[in-house]
Amino acid sequence: MSSPQALLDAVDVSKHFGGITALDSVSLSVRGGEAVGLVGPNGAGKTTLFNCLLGLLRPDAGRIRFDGRDLIGLPVYRRARLGLGRTFQRMELFSEMTVREHLLVAERARRGTGRLWKDLLNRGAPTAEEEAEADAVLELVGLTAVADRAIESLTLGHGRLVELARALMTRPTLLLLDEPSSGLDQAESLALAGVLGSVRQERGTAVLLVEHDLAMVERVVERLYVLDFGRLLASGDRDEVLADPAVRKAYLGEEVAS
Amino acid sequence: MGVLEEVLRYAIRGVPVGCIYALVAVGLVLTFKTSGVFNLAFGAQAFVSAAVFYRTHEEYGWPIVPAFVVAVLIVAPLLGYALDRVLFRHVRTAPTVAKLVSSLGLLVAIPAVVQLWFGTGRKFNPPSIAPDPGRIFRFGEFSVSADELTTIVVTLLVVVGLTALFRYSALGLRMRSVVESPRMSELAGVNADRVGSVAWVLSSLLAGLAGVLLAPLYDSVDSITFTILIVAATAAAAFGRLSSLPLTLAGGIVLGTAQQVLAGYLPLDSVLAQGLRPSLPFLMLFLLLLFWPGLRQQREAADPLSGVDPPPPSLAITYADPRVARLNRIAFLVFLTAVLVGALFVVNGYWLFLITQGLVYTTIFLSITVLTGMSGQISLCPAVFAGVGTFAAAQLAEQHGVPILWGMVIGAVAAAAVGVVVALPALRLGGLYLALATLAFALMVENVVFPLSWVSGGDAGLDVPRPQIGSIDFADDRAFFLLAFAVFGIVATAVVFIRKGTTGRYLAALRGSEVAASAIGINPVRAKITVFALSAAIAGIGGTMLASLQGSASIDEFSSFVGLFWIVLVVTLGTRTVDGAVNAGMAFILMPELLDVLGVSSSLQVPVQFALFGFGAVTFAKNPEGVVEANKRKSIQAVSRWVVRHFGEPPSATPELATSPEPVTVLDALESAGAPDTEAPVPAGGPASSPT
Numbered sequence: 001m002s003s004p005q006a007l008l009d010a011v012d013v014s015k016h017f018g019g020i021t022a023l024d025s026v027s028l029s030v031r032g033g034e035a036v037g038l039v040g041p042n043g044a045g046k047t048t049l050f051n052c053l054l055g056l057l058r059p060d061a062g063r064i065r066f067d068g069r070d071l072i073g074l075p076v077y078r079r080a081r082l083g084l085g086r087t088f089q090r091m092e093l094f095s096e097m098t099v100r101e102h103l104l105v106a107e108r109a110r111r112g113t114g115r116l117w118k119d120l121l122n123r124g125a126p127t128a129e130e131e132a133e134a135d136a137v138l139e140l141v142g143l144t145a146v147a148d149r150a151i152e153s154l155t156l157g158h159g160r161l162v163e164l165a166r167a168l169m170t171r172p173t174l175l176l177l178d179e180p181s182s183g184l185d186q187a188e189s190l191a192l193a194g195v196l197g198s199v200r201q202e203r204g205t206a207v208l209l210v211e212h213d214l215a216m217v218e219r220v221v222e223r224l225y226v227l228d229f230g231r232l233l234a235s236g237d238r239d240e241v242l243a244d245p246a247v248r249k250a251y252l253g254e255e256v257a258s
Numbered sequence: 259m260g261v262l263e264e265v266l267r268y269a270i271r272g273v274p275v276g277c278i279y280a281l282v283a284v285g286l287v288l289t290f291k292t293s294g295v296f297n298l299a300f301g302a303q304a305f306v307s308a309a310v311f312y313r314t315h316e317e318y319g320w321p322i323v324p325a326f327v328v329a330v331l332i333v334a335p336l337l338g339y340a341l342d343r344v345l346f347r348h349v350r351t352a353p354t355v356a357k358l359v360s361s362l363g364l365l366v367a368i369p370a371v372v373q374l375w376f377g378t379g380r381k382f383n384p385p386s387i388a389p390d391p392g393r394i395f396r397f398g399e400f401s402v403s404a405d406e407l408t409t410i411v412v413t414l415l416v417v418v419g420l421t422a423l424f425r426y427s428a429l430g431l432r433m434r435s436v437v438e439s440p441r442m443s444e445l446a447g448v449n450a451d452r453v454g455s456v457a458w459v460l461s462s463l464l465a466g467l468a469g470v471l472l473a474p475l476y477d478s479v480d481s482i483t484f485t486i487l488i489v490a491a492t493a494a495a496a497f498g499r500l501s502s503l504p505l506t507l508a509g510g511i512v513l514g515t516a517q518q519v520l521a522g523y524l525p526l527d528s529v530l531a532q533g534l535r536p537s538l539p540f541l542m543l544f545l546l547l548l549f550w551p552g553l554r555q556q557r558e559a560a561d562p563l564s565g566v567d568p569p570p571p572s573l574a575i576t577y578a579d580p581r582v583a584r585l586n587r588i589a590f591l592v593f594l595t596a597v598l599v600g601a602l603f604v605v606n607g608y609w610l611f612l613i614t615q616g617l618v619y620t621t622i623f624l625s626i627t628v629l630t631g632m633s634g635q636i637s638l639c640p641a642v643f644a645g646v647g648t649f650a651a652a653q654l655a656e657q658h659g660v661p662i663l664w665g666m667v668i669g670a671v672a673a674a675a676v677g678v679v680v681a682l683p684a685l686r687l688g689g690l691y692l693a694l695a696t697l698a699f700a701l702m703v704e705n706v707v708f709p710l711s712w713v714s715g716g717d718a719g720l721d722v723p724r725p726q727i728g729s730i731d732f733a734d735d736r737a738f739f740l741l742a743f744a745v746f747g748i749v750a751t752a753v754v755f756i757r758k759g760t761t762g763r764y765l766a767a768l769r770g771s772e773v774a775a776s777a778i779g780i781n782p783v784r785a786k787i788t789v790f791a792l793s794a795a796i797a798g799i800g801g802t803m804l805a806s807l808q809g810s811a812s813i814d815e816f817s818s819f820v821g822l823f824w825i826v827l828v829v830t831l832g833t834r835t836v837d838g839a840v841n842a843g844m845a846f847i848l849m850p851e852l853l854d855v856l857g858v859s860s861s862l863q864v865p866v867q868f869a870l871f872g873f874g875a876v877t878f879a880k881n882p883e884g885v886v887e888a889n890k891r892k893s894i895q896a897v898s899r900w901v902v903r904h905f906g907e908p909p910s911a912t913p914e915l916a917t918s919p920e921p922v923t924v925l926d927a928l929e930s931a932g933a934p935d936t937e938a939p940v941p942a943g944g945p946a947s948s949p950t
Contacts, residue, residue: 054777080779092777094770105763106778114760116788120752124759163774170778 005068007032007206008053008174013062015048022048024230025062030174035200035207037217037238040227041250046210047089049227050178053208054086055079067173081112085172085205087163089179093151099162100147103134106169134169140202141165141195157188161195168199174206175199181213193219214242226250268522269515274406276514277413278472279539280507282491283498284417285464290500291424292433292457295346295357296690298488298697299364303462304469305484306368307334308384309376311470312479315385326387330466338462342455345876350454351441354689355636359829359878362638365488366826367872369481370865378861380480384473409471413507416464421503433457482819489701490539492694496546513539537705543698547691548683579898581905586894598743602736610735611807612847617742618807620843622800623828624749624836629793630825631833632757633765633786636693637681639700640797641821647673647798648805648816649713652720662725666802670795677794678787685786700818708813719812722805738807745803749796750836761788823868830874832887845871 006029015023023045030036040046051057053064055076064071066082074082094102104126108114111130118124126134138144141161146154154162160180167175177196181189193216199205211217217224217238224241226233228250234241241247282300289297297303311329314320320328341364349357386405393404402410424430435443436450444450472487473479490513497509517538601613622644630636650672651665660668684695708714724733725741732738756762764785767775772782805811814820827846832838849870853863 056773075781076773076776077779077781080777086777088774088777092771092774094767094774096766096770101763105767105780108760108763109779112779114764116756116761116792119756119759119761122755122759124755124761124763166774166778 005032006030006065007034007067008208009065010049010053011063011065013049013052013059013064015045015052015057015059021230023052023059026227026230026232027062028225028232028235030206030208032173033200033204033206034223035196035209035221037221037224038208038210038227039212039214039217039224040233043229044227045230046227047178048230050176050210053176054084080170080172081110083171083173084176085167085170085174086176087160087167087178087180089182091156091159091163093159093162095151098148098150099143099154099158099165100134100138102151102162102166103137103169104130106166107133110170137165137168140168140199142191155188156183157185157191160184160188160192164192164195164199168203168205171203172205174208177207177209177211179210179212181211181216189213189216190219192216196220218242264522265519268519270402272515272518273511274402274409274514275472275475275517276494276511277409277507278468278475278510279487279490279494279513280510281413281416281464281468281471282487283494283506283510284420284503285461285468286488286491286495287498287500287503287506288420288461288464289346289457290495292436293342293346293350293454294354295349295361296694297364297461298358298361299341299368300461300465300491301485301487302365302368302481303334303337303465304472304487305479305481306337306372306469307466308469308473308479308484309372312381312384312473313376316381316383322385322387325385326470330463330470334462334466334469335459338458338460338465339455341462342458346458347451347454350450353634355630355634355693356878358636358690358693359825360876362822363826363829363872363875363878365485365872366822366875367869369485370868370872373481373865374862374869378481378865380478382478384477384479386474387470405474409475412467412471416467417503417507420460424503429453429456486701489543489698492698493539493543493546496543496550496694499550513542516542537702540698540702540705544695544702547687547695547698579901582894582898582901601739607735610739612851614735614739614742614807615804616844616847617739617746618800618803618843619846620800620840621742621746621749621803622797623824623839623842623846624746624753625793625796625800626825626828627833627836627839628753628756628789628796630829631835631838632753632762633789634769635685635689635786635790636825637790637793638693638697638825639680639703639818639821640793640824641816641818642700642703643673643677643794643797644801644804644821645703645708645714645813645816646676647795648722648801648811649708649720650798651802652715652722652805652811653712655723656720662723662802662806663727666799666806669802670798673798674791674795677791681787681790682783685783685790697818700821704813704816704818708816714811714813719810720805722802722809722811724806724809732806742803742807745799749799750839753836756789756792761785765789823871826871826875829878830871835887837890838887 008028008030010026010028012025012027013023014021014025026045026049028036028038028049038046038049048057052059053071055071055074055078058072066079066084069082071079071082080086094105097105107130108126114124135144135147138147141164143158143161143165146158151159151162164175164177164180180192184192196207197220200207207220209217209220211220221238223236224238225235226241226244226247233250234244234247282304286297286300289295289300307329310333311325314328315322315325345360345364346357349360352360387408394401395404395407424433432443432448432453433456435446435448436453441450443453468487469484472484476483491510493513494506494509497512498504498506520538601610605613622640625640625643647666647669649669651660651662651669654660654665654668655662680696680699681692684692687695709716714720724731724738726732730737732741764775764780767778767780768782768785776782801811801816804815824842824846828839828842831841831845849867850863853866854860858866
């Protein structure tokens with residue numbers, strides 16, 4: 001909330017698939033350090049918007065700026081280097097690596113110091129500095145105890161934390177979280193929300209949370225956007241938006257008598 | 259006669275061949291659509307039926323009808339059914355590259371098995387199934403023989419019938435669902451196995467039909483012609499975006515006619531023209547893969563349930579108890595010393611030469627270790643890269659007096675550059691298309707570029723000198739052995755370092771999840787192209803060493819088929835470790851010796867080897883780490899358990915939980931480069947690794 005300038009600024013983004021309008025002039029902005037939620041029923045266009053922001057899809061119209069730079073046309077990895085971190089709804093982990101190795105490879109990617117000639121001279125292994133960096137993040141998200149475990153032996157809850165930790169290693173200024181609580185039990189969700197809180201406190205990372213679980217949304221975000229049928233239904237302060245009858249009708253399926 | 263009419267006349271001559279291309283392409287699309295396997299062995303299956311038909315009719319004197327029934331209606335479907343039951347059913351959920359390697363194994367093995375029965379030579383004047391093949395039908399100005407007409411009619415019937423099957427029948431619907439996700443379909447109550455079997459039987463029948471129809475048009479039956487048919491058919495299938503049958507038919511006919519028109523107008527005497535006509539399908543496939551818009555959008559669909567598969571096991575050495583690892587290290591040093599001393603002072607000149615050759619081949623094979631083992635991609639043109647490097651070095655040495663070792667470096671750079679040019683456009687399309695594009699490229703270069711005398715010295719080949727550094731003359735075989743050992747050592751060490759370094763870790767991340775790797779800022783194309791170029795450079799270095807050892811370079815050593823054999827060999831024995839490559843290199847050299855000892859006549863040795871390792875590669879999908887590495891892992895685990903039982907837990911961590919208990923040191927890694935707990939690769943007298 002500190003900077004008045006928006007960190008992420010998407011203006012009038014539209015996307016069509018054949019005859020279907022997935023996004024119809026949707027605008028959304030996130031300021032530095034702020035936590036913003038994006039909710040809506042399935043099929044509302046949340047994932048499409050997400051993919052446009054991340055570069056997996058190219059919007060048909062509109063512009064997306066991040067940290068003062070135009071994102072349209074930039075490949076996924078370039079956006080990541082600008083400070084856009086993400087986690088996945090369906091877990092995307094590196095199956096052959098341990099938890100720590102996930103973090104170390106992300107750290108190397110952030111530093112961009114890897115060169116083929118260094119590998120050839122056997123100077124490609126993680127440095128002490130990188131290890132320290134990884135240890136700090138492991139501590140922050142509470143994965144120290146399982147740091148050297150193979151990824152296949154972790155629970156889903158731990159898996160999500162690994163994704164979060166891996167994203168944090170790139171030192172993002174904005175974290176995009178794609179339904180992080182899906183598939184988690186309540187205790188795991190709560191733990192995740194707690195970790196997100198401490199991450200924001202310590203790192204000042206802005207968060208854009210796509211989520212179904214309203215308990216999670218209420219716990220984490222300050223502002224909320226509601227999408228429905230590809231259009232922006234409401235946006236603003238979390239509590240006000242959640243109290244909006246139109247939102248309750250579209251999203252919660254409630255007929256509000258009044 | 260008008261120009262247009264002349265063109266038309268040539269074009270019509272191409273229609274029957276085009277129909278065959280289409281027939282094969284339709285069979286390809288059929289199995290690709292239903293089992294997700296791009297069956298590279300399809301042409302080989304066509305060869306089976308053609309060979310059976312020829313042999314039963316011409317040599318056993320059977321009449322046409324029973325010969326046809328046996329070849330096409332019995333042998334071909336049975337073959338398809340067997341392949342499905344034994345192999346493809348089990349790889350349905352495997353990754354694309356694993357499926358490709360399985361079918362590549364068959365492409366190498368099937369013709370070899372047939373040759374053991376049919377003979378390795380080319381047979382002429384194959385029979386036709388048309389009742390009166392010579393009869394000519396006239397349509398105004400144009401004429402078609404009964405033979406050709408049969409082909410056209412059969413193809414049209416097949417395409418129409420299959421299109422209807424896919425669109426309108428319940429079986430077609432099930433087939434389409436099985437492609438999308440076999441596991442999902444099974445959850446929905448579809449018997450995916452049965453659907454797969456039907457598709458394989460049907461497609462194999464088409465292969466058989468195509469084989470029998472094609473033989474008279476080509477006027478001969480030989481394995482290469484048929485096996486390469488796959489490329490032309492793939493071009494036609496690519497035209498139909500690997501899914502549309504009518505478009506596939508159109509693609510086949512366009513290709514067939516274009517070939518004939520080209521043949522009619524190009525002068526026959528230039529090498530370029532002679533090479534261009536037969537390689538038109540390769541060229542067309544290559545261009546289609548790169549520029550045909552439908553293909554670019556089509557990504558390999560990921561099975562939504564693919565996440566249920568466990569990841570591949572770690573390298574064997576990471577499972578070792580620390581004490582076992584230490585023992586291993588000592589044993590490796592002892593073994594290394596024994597090999598060096600043995601090669602230099604014990605064995606005779608013949609065996610020294612063989613061992614050196616094995617080392618040089620190992621160096622070449624490390625290019626496959628890097629590409630397939632580390633980045634999970636597959637290139638079907640390793641021999642082209644080896645050839646580019648070798649011919650560049652040889653020409654520089656011969657024409658410009660460049661020392662051969664410098665030539666080797668320049669050749670490696672040239673090979674890497676060619677690799678980048680080939681792979682850059684194809685990489686974006688994914689594993690299957692990279693494989694097909696490299697196969698097309700290999701055949702094209704083999705036919706058009708390599709025969710040129712300024713490249714390869716033509717039929718005579720090129721003389722390649724042994725290197726000389728100061729007063730050390732490597733013309734001496736012992737000296738050259740040490741050089742080959744040094745070059746192998748440097749390349750192997752580089753491979754190990756890269757695996758541990760940034761590049762290797764990026765590639766491991768990309769193997770795990772490409773989207774996630776991109777999301778942390780890894781540039782996937784750059785990582786893959788780096789390793790592709792590296793692989794090409796290694797092949798170039800190995801090729802030059804080979805030529806220098808033998809004193810000459812010729813195109814036969816770098817033909818695309820030789821390259822395919824290299825791949826199946828390395829894949830069988832292990833792509834992920836250096837010792838897989840060592841075993842492959844030694845097997846390459848020792849197999850002929852072993853077959854000699856066993857009394858296999860020299861004319862059958864090549865088919866026997868092709869069959870053995872072709873079938874060996876088929877196990878890749880089940881066992882992606884290679885036979886040797888898998889057994890090594892098991893034996894290391896067993897020894898570690900034994901040590902723990904008798905000497906108690908190691909002082910440090912529990913080995914089962916930690917996948918990588920301590921940072922792997924150079925020695926640790928190098929030790930997996932030739933750990934002696936598998937069969938010892940080198941010493942004289944016996945084969946390294948018996949392929950089973």
